[in-house]
Amino acid sequence: MSFELTILGSSSATPVYNRHPTSQLLVFRDRHFLIDCGEATQMQMLKFKLRYHRITHIFISHLHGDHYLGLTGLLSTFHLQGRTTDLHLFGQQELMDIIEMHLRLSHTQLRYNLIFHPIRHYSPETLLEDEEIYVRTVVLNHRIPCTGFIFGEKPRPRRLKVEKLQEYNIPFTQYSRIKSGEDFTDGEGTVIRNAELTEDSIPPRRYAYCSDTIFMPELAETVKGVDLLYHEATFCMI
Numbered sequence: 001m002s003f004e005l006t007i008l009g010s011s012s013a014t015p016v017y018n019r020h021p022t023s024q025l026l027v028f029r030d031r032h033f034l035i036d037c038g039e040a041t042q043m044q045m046l047k048f049k050l051r052y053h054r055i056t057h058i059f060i061s062h063l064h065g066d067h068y069l070g071l072t073g074l075l076s077t078f079h080l081q082g083r084t085t086d087l088h089l090f091g092q093q094e095l096m097d098i099i100e101m102h103l104r105l106s107h108t109q110l111r112y113n114l115i116f117h118p119i120r121h122y123s124p125e126t127l128l129e130d131e132e133i134y135v136r137t138v139v140l141n142h143r144i145p146c147t148g149f150i151f152g153e154k155p156r157p158r159r160l161k162v163e164k165l166q167e168y169n170i171p172f173t174q175y176s177r178i179k180s181g182e183d184f185t186d187g188e189g190t191v192i193r194n195a196e197l198t199e200d201s202i203p204p205r206r207y208a209y210c211s212d213t214i215f216m217p218e219l220a221e222t223v224k225g226v227d228l229l230y231h232e233a234t235f236c237m238i
C-alpha cells in the first residue's frame with residue numbers, strides 16, 4: 001500500500017546550491033507519478049536511486065520554467081533508453097507545443113507513445129481515476145494558468161477477520177461478498193452479521209500538491225483533511 005513522496009526539488013524560480021527547482025516523485029499504490037519537472041529532476045532521481053523508468057504519468061502544474069524545464073530532457077532520456085511503455089503527460093495545452101517543437105527540431109521520433117492530456121485550468125476536474133485511486137486538479141490563482149493536484153485513494157473494502165470466517169466454516173467463495181459488506185447466512189438460516197466477520201480497513205489517504213498561487217482562503221476548504229500537504233510559498237503578494 002505504498003505512499004511515498006520524494007521531494008526532488010523545492011527551490012523557487014532559480015536554482016540555488018544544493019536545492020533545485022520543483023519536482024517530486026510520488027509512488028502511490030505502486031504507481032509512479034512525477035509531479036512537475038524542473039531542471040535537475042533527472043540528476044536528483046539518479047542521486048536518490050529512484051526507479052524513474054517506472055514513471056507512467058507526469059503532471060505539470062504550470063508553464064513557468066522552474067516547473068517544467070527538465071521535462072524535454074527526461075522525455076529524451078526515456079527515448080534514448082529505448083522505452084516502449086506509454087507515458088501520460090498532463091499539463092496546459094501549450095506544453096505540447098513546446099515538446100513538439102523540440103522533437104521536430106531535433107528530428108526525434110519518440111520510441112514510446114507520449115499521450116498528452118490538456119488540463120482545464122479554470123475549474124477542477126478529475127484527470128485520472130481507476131478502481132483504487134484518483135487524481136483531481138485544484139485551481140490556483142497565479143499569473144498564468146496553474147493547477148495543483150490532489151492524489152487520493154478510494155475507500156478500500158472491509159478487512160476480513162479470517163479466524164472468525166474459519167470459526168463459522170464460511171466457504172472461501174463467500175469471502176468477496178462479505179468483504180463488500182454483506183452478512184452471511186448459513187445452511188440453517190442463521191445470520192452472522194458482517195460486523196462480526198470484518199473490521200474497518202485503513203482510511204483512504206490523500207495528498208495535496210499546491211504550487212504557485214496567491215493567498216486563497218478558499219483553498220483551505222479544498223485541501224481540508226488531507227494527510228499530506230505540500231504548499232509553496234515563495235512570494236507573499238504576487
Ligand SMILES: [Zn+2]
Pocket residue numbers: 062064142212
Ligand atoms: Zn509560477
